[in-house]
Amino acid sequence: MAKSPETEHPNKVFGWAARDKSGVLSPFNFSRRDNGENDVTVKILFCGVCHTDLHTVKNDWGYSYYPVVPGHEIVGIATKVGKNVTKFKEGDRVGVGVITGSCQSCESCDQDLENYCPQMSFTYNAIGADGTKNYGGYSDNIVVDQRFVLRFPENLPSDSGAPLLCAGITVYSPMKYYGMTEAGKHLGVAGLGGLGHVAVKIAKAFGLKVTVISSSPKKEEEAITQLGADSFLVTTDPQKMQAAIGTMDYIIDTVSAVHALYPLLGLLKVNGKLIALGLPEKPLELPMFPLVLGRKMVGGSDIGGMKETQEMLDFCAKHNITADIELIKMDEINSAMERLAKSDVKYRFVIDVANSLSPP
Ligand code: NAP
Ligand code: ZN
Numbered sequence: 001m002a003k004s005p006e007t008e009h010p011n012k013v014f015g016w017a018a019r020d021k022s023g024v025l026s027p028f029n030f031s032r033r034d035n036g037e038n039d040v041t042v043k044i045l046f047c048g049v050c051h052t053d054l055h056t057v058k059n060d061w062g063y064s065y066y067p068v069v070p071g072h073e074i075v076g077i078a079t080k081v082g083k084n085v086t087k088f089k090e091g092d093r094v095g096v097g098v099i100t101g102s103c104q105s106c107e108s109c110d111q112d113l114e115n116y117c118p119q120m121s122f123t124y125n126a127i128g129a130d131g132t133k134n135y136g137g138y139s140d141n142i143v144v145d146q147r148f149v150l151r152f153p154e155n156l157p158s159d160s161g162a163p164l165l166c167a168g169i170t171v172y173s174p175m176k177y178y179g180m181t182e183a184g185k186h187l188g189v190a191g192l193g194g195l196g197h198v199a200v201k202i203a204k205a206f207g208l209k210v211t212v213i214s215s216s217p218k219k220e221e222e223a224i225t226q227l228g229a230d231s232f233l234v235t236t237d238p239q240k241m242q243a244a245i246g247t248m249d250y251i252i253d254t255v256s257a258v259h260a261l262y263p264l265l266g267l268l269k270v271n272g273k274l275i276a277l278g279l280p281e282k283p284l285e286l287p288m289f290p291l292v293l294g295r296k297m298v299g300g301s302d303i304g305g306m307k308e309t310q311e312m313l314d315f316c317a318k319h320n321i322t323a324d325i326e327l328i329k330m331d332e333i334n335s336a337m338e339r340l341a342k343s344d345v346k347y348r349f350v351i352d353v354a355n356s357l358s359p360p
Pocket of ligand 1: 277301
């Protein structure tokens with residue numbers, strides 16, 4: 001008989017899990033492997049709440065494997081390091097993001113693109129190298145191979161820095177890969193949520209002109225005054241949308257729900273690029289006319305490799321880029337998820353794990 005999550009490993013862990021597609025989270029006792037020779041055990045301080053956590057607890061993509069302990073924007077303290085661990089020592093402040101495993105020998109891994117390794121394993125809702133299930137950061141500790149642990153720069157706060165481990169790298173990597181960093185070029189950011197607001201800040205640090213493309217006017221003032229965007233477009237305002245046609249060099253699309261690409265493609269100049277990062281539960285329609293007639297391009301991007309994630313953290317530390325957060329206690333997670341589903345968060349919930357997660 002298969003062992004229970006609580007007894008399959010020696011290291012006892014407490015967290016919060018969703019048990020079914022209602023997505024409701026509740027206390028959960030489970031276990032993790034003992035710290036191995038290449039591992040770092042991390043006492044979790046803070047964990048961001050990504051929309052992927054919400055998609056997964058609700059089984060939006062159809063492959064959730066319950067119980068699910070979400071959480072992949074983890075900042076904590078290394079409490080144990082294995083004998084082969086060279087990058088970290090006990091007491092270091094570290095980060096863990098979206099992936100915690102890969103084959104470490106394929107073409108992608110050799111190019112520091114572990115995120116595209118066919119055997120890459122996600123931090124939660126996945127199976128790890130030892131064949132047992134991975135559980136995420138809504139929990140008191142996590143055990144991770146050192147390759148997938150990040151050095152957390154000194155001047156980055158642990159709470160508002162945590163979202164960089166997913167939201168930050170997810171927007172930074174495509175800006176670099178698709179050549180979207182040239183100062184003075186015009187970037188549209190569709191969807192002003194966790195990913196979108198960090199995209200605005202990183203793009204400003206690269207010297208881009210940034211327009212937020214949002215579904216309502218609610219976030220307009222803050223987008224300009226607090227986040228530093230240059231302008232704000234509401235997709236339901238036909239006059240302003242019309243006036244903005246053909247004005248953008250690139251668009252980063254972070255919208256989490258099914259939406260029309262046609263108006264977004266229209267905003268691009270000839271040769272413009274739309275990079276899709278959001279993962280709506282159903283496919284989007286790809287209109288051919290604006291693509292073909294304007295030699296435009298639609299691409300995608302999945303988080304980033306470990307080397308680039310470290311580079312992004314160091315970049316954000318240098319430019320004082322953090323997320324704007326609403327700090328919550330663990331037992332506030334279900335109402336936070338309800339608000340996240342309504343795009344009602346400014347702009348990332350972060351769980352104060354160490355101060356609010358207490359085993360019964
Ligand atoms: P989020 O904080 O919920 O932000 C998504 C934003 O999309 C919302 O704030 C809202 O912006 C807009 N939006 C939501 N529903 C909409 C609708 N029905 N119509 C139009 N706009 C809508 O989510 P997030 O954490 O930034 O994640 C965004 C998406 O990226 C999710 O699908 C997530 O799974 C995915 N993701 C992908 C990667 C990757 O590696 N590619 C990594 C992380 C997350 P406005 O209020 O401005 O309209
Ligand atoms: Zn995420």
